[in-house]
Amino acid sequence: MIPGTPKPGRVNDVIGAVTRHIRHKDLMPGDRLPSEAALSKELSVSRPVVREALRSLAAMRIIELNTGRRATVAQIDHGPLSLLLEHGLNTEQINVQQIYDVRRTIEGRIVALAALRRTDEEAEAILGHARAMRGAEADPPRIMEHDLAFHAAIARASRNPVFALIVGAFEGITRQTWAIGWRSRVSEDARQTMLDTHLAMAEAIEAGDPVEAARLMALHFDESTRALLDAGLA
Amino acid sequence: MIPGTPKPGRVNDVIGAVTRHIRHKDLMPGDRLPSEAALSKELSVSRPVVREALRSLAAMRIIELNTGRRATVAQIDHGPLSLLLEHGLNTEQINVQQIYDVRRTIEGRIVALAALRRTDEEAEAILGHARAMRGAEADPPRIMEHDLAFHAAIARASRNPVFALIVGAFEGITRQTWAIGWRSRVSEDARQTMLDTHLAMAEAIEAGDPVEAARLMALHFDESTRALLDAGLA
DNA sequence: TGCAAGAACCTGTCAGACAGGATGCCGCGA
DNA sequence: TCGCGGCATCCTGTCTGACAGGTTCTTGCA
Structure with a gap:
């Protein structure tokens, strides 16, 4: 079994897209990510899907969510x-x-x-x-x-x-x-x-x-x- | 700062409720959790909120999501x-x-x-x-x-x-x-x-x-x- | 030039809806 | 009586649209 095979589903696509975005643009902790609406439009998925993806990344402390503000890249945390x-x-x-x-x-x-x-x-x-x-x-x-x-x-x-x-x-x-x-x-x-x-x-x-x-x-x-x-x- | 202070928000409430549910009912890996609709009704929150909470727990591999099936308690994973x-x-x-x-x-x-x-x-x-x-x-x-x-x-x-x-x-x-x-x-x-x-x-x-x-x-x-x-x- | 009010943007949450996969029950046939 | 297949039901995945409340930016006024 190849471990790098992610589960299907649009949410996982978005998770992958966001992590790639962080790596590709060399974002550092504190840098801001695109808004939910922007991601939703760019990846052709609905906003709930984008939100679930962002929540997942926030759960792993890869990004940080703030009400009213855009999501930011997070510092690693235990x-x-x-x-x-x-x-x-x-x-x-x-x-x-x-x-x-x-x-x-x-x-x-x-x-x-x-x-x-x-x-x-x-x-x-x-x-x-x-x-x-x-x-x-x-x-x-x-x-x-x-x-x-x-x-x-x-x-x-x-x-x-x-x-x-x-x-x-x-x-x-x-x-x-x-x-x-x-x-x-x-x-x-x-x-x-x-x-x-x-x-x-x-x-x-x-x-x-x-x-x-x-x-x-x-x-x-x-x-x-x-x-x-x-x-x-x- | 007390580290045990979770951020506010209904999603985090649901995360806490589900983890408590697992602990309180002594659920083991593979056991099934309540459905989204049930959680939504019981905790008086909308289904999107429940879904975001479950996604968060799934991201940490505390639970596992399966399409069509109910969420189950997961085995720890790296x-x-x-x-x-x-x-x-x-x-x-x-x-x-x-x-x-x-x-x-x-x-x-x-x-x-x-x-x-x-x-x-x-x-x-x-x-x-x-x-x-x-x-x-x-x-x-x-x-x-x-x-x-x-x-x-x-x-x-x-x-x-x-x-x-x-x-x-x-x-x-x-x-x-x-x-x-x-x-x-x-x-x-x-x-x-x-x-x-x-x-x-x-x-x-x-x-x-x-x-x-x-x-x-x-x-x-x-x-x-x-x-x-x-x-x-x- | 400095600041403050308002506009624009963004997230948090809700309601309702529909497609498609999984489960389980029930009845039919052997 | 037992096995099996099909259908009803449950459940998740995703979409649309909407509104409240917090943040950021801009513009106009002092």
């Missing part, structure tokens, strides 16, 4: 991947453990890159989140927010938008499972260990030590995976 | 991620080198998992593709197809659909850049090395040696990245 993964989880096509394996793999590389490429401001921000996690000990939701921001900041510091995209896509799922992991760390000791690991990682990034940073990230995920397994998730 | 990455590449938001770094990271882990988890049939299939690559030496497009199938088969053998999803998403881009890498390997020696590495990797998977398999995968990507850089891509 939104669609995020929803896709949540769907996979809801329909039991994937499980949390598999996601954690992917995160462990990717974030291990990310944190090494971040240790090498981070600016001083980024190192400071990452440290700030690690410290804030420890400072919010009695407030789990706040710890989680700083935890998520910690990982997102590291992804950005890796200077690779593809990594940042993937990490961002996992954020929604993490929001749904974070509390489970936290609660399964029953002892005060286990909770301190997790906070300490984050702080040590931030310090390794600041020190520019990719090996140590990657080691701590792997440690963190091993420990997190175990915590989720203890809680009966799999 | 389609949307694939298009998103191609868009990012076209609009210069990401570059090929960054993608190769991600692939190197992920596929290094995948191949180690595959070495541990592969069935005998899978090991045989992977070996088959590696051998076919060598056998098709004079026919670059055929080498490429077996190369892609080689990586896809390894991803499947890793028994983690999330890994398979990501690897699959890179396939389209690889199709666009593979020939550049091949042509940049001007010497017969360099081409042989690439084919040999694949074969050795397949053997390591068959032997159940994750460390060696991962080492060869890293080697392969280092070499590929260098080939692309030599060709002036970045």
